[in-house]
Amino acid sequence: MISIQQAQVGYQTTLIDIAQLALPAGQIYALIGRNGSGKSTLLQTLIGQLPLRAGSISFGAFSLTELQRNAALRATQVSYVASMFTGVEALTLRAYVSLGRVPHLGAFGRLQASDLQFVAEVLHALNLSDLAQKDTRKLSDGERQLASLARAIVQDTPLMVLDEPASFLDYFNRDLLIDQLQLWVQQKTERTAVFSSHDIDLCLQKGIPMLVLHQQKLTLLAKPTKQEVMALLSQNS
């Protein structure tokens, strides 16, 4: 459950003003908005990289401010999939995905048998097992994007935030991504995922609740229709 109160989001100026909004857990939410409407800024705020200008946000038992003060705690509560991961030399896909376990490991960063098992399961679910030994530099953009999703899944947090996670994915992998996210939020209680997307049609088809950014406001459409979304997006900002 994410609840937002009187929140003002932005860097130097307020870009988004959210009076009140509650997002029940057990759902994935698609963040929809025009270019430059502040989707990434809102996501950066949700993951605690950007402080709120005013107001408050809370995730379950914790407030955003609490999480911002404590990086180790935050890493067990919020995982993040950036829009672009370009790969690192000599870092295999499996090693990259395993880094998602870092918040749960001791100082020497050793993976336990249970961690390895978990990583293997997630790789399998995302059809990445065959690529596990491949250098992350040599993967395709889409493969890297799936790997980033896998990394966030093994981080095992209540909230997952994804910045355009499907931008490099083909049709089938987009389907896989949404299905995996929907599965993920239902596997444990109190899980929520928020991802930004321009693929309105796919989100409509999958019946995903939408968070629409328009005119510096954020509107939740629990059961969106194309007309509603388009009407909101086409309002002049």
Next chain:
Amino acid sequence: MKQRSIQLLTSTGILLLLLTWVHLFVLQQEEGANSTLIFWEFQVPRLLSALLAGAGLSLSGLLMQNLFQNPMAGPYVLGINSGASLLISLLILGAAPTFLNELSYVSAAMTGAFLAASFMFVVSKRVQNIQSLLVIGLMFASFTGAIESVLQSFAAPEQVKQLFIWNMGSLQQMSAAQAPWLGTIIVFGIATTLFLVKGLNAMVLGDAHAIQLGIKVRQLKIVILFVTALLAGSITAYCGPIAFVGLAIPNLARALLKTQDHLLLILFSVFAGSCFLVAIDVLILLLDPWLSIPVNVLTAVIGAPYVAYLMLRQR
């Protein structure tokens, strides 16, 4: 994968033992009444210099490459040695002879190394690409070199000679009494680094990612800067500036082990760094009857082409 890493680590370890044996018992045989004395006062410290400097320099290179998120970083190319060198020159030329002791040498070198590392780190925030950073490192080194030259023009010939010898880099300067000091510092540096493994592993993804994985990046970077300065500074103080080991060995480690697991990279860098410098010194000993080559010349002959190759491969 794991098996391969373990094989590589063991074979490097065995190679190290072999080189140590050759260095100590094959090439440096002294006959006569003083042989025991020479063994403990000259041969063992010389070997220890090579072992410790090799381990410490390559580890500090690995740490710098992680800190700068740049495989071409290293204590020599980024002018860390130069910082140490400058402060040592200031000390040799400026301080009263009574102050020229162990502690003042090492602390001057470490302060210089730390200042230079911090300076380069701040600069690296502004320039994003490898080439510019290396050029700035080079400029920094030539700038400190120029200051040193100016200082030397005020110095007595004896002091200039002392500095000149020190600047060549040598594994024969460290005395038996100094060895435990350097040993303690290097072991402390390695031990500290082992506790940073988790953070170092996460850092390869960049600051933002590492923070998101719960790593206290600011703290980690300060510790890395400190350990780097400790390692590079102390080695520079005892052995003079030794080039390319810090840059080349960690790159070799990544290329051979094909991993970014810093526990393996640290262990391999330490072993391989020691191997490399001991091997260099074995070569120096072998050539000794005909010509005496300073250690820096040999590391450059082998290291510089390798670094150039790495640069070319980057594109």
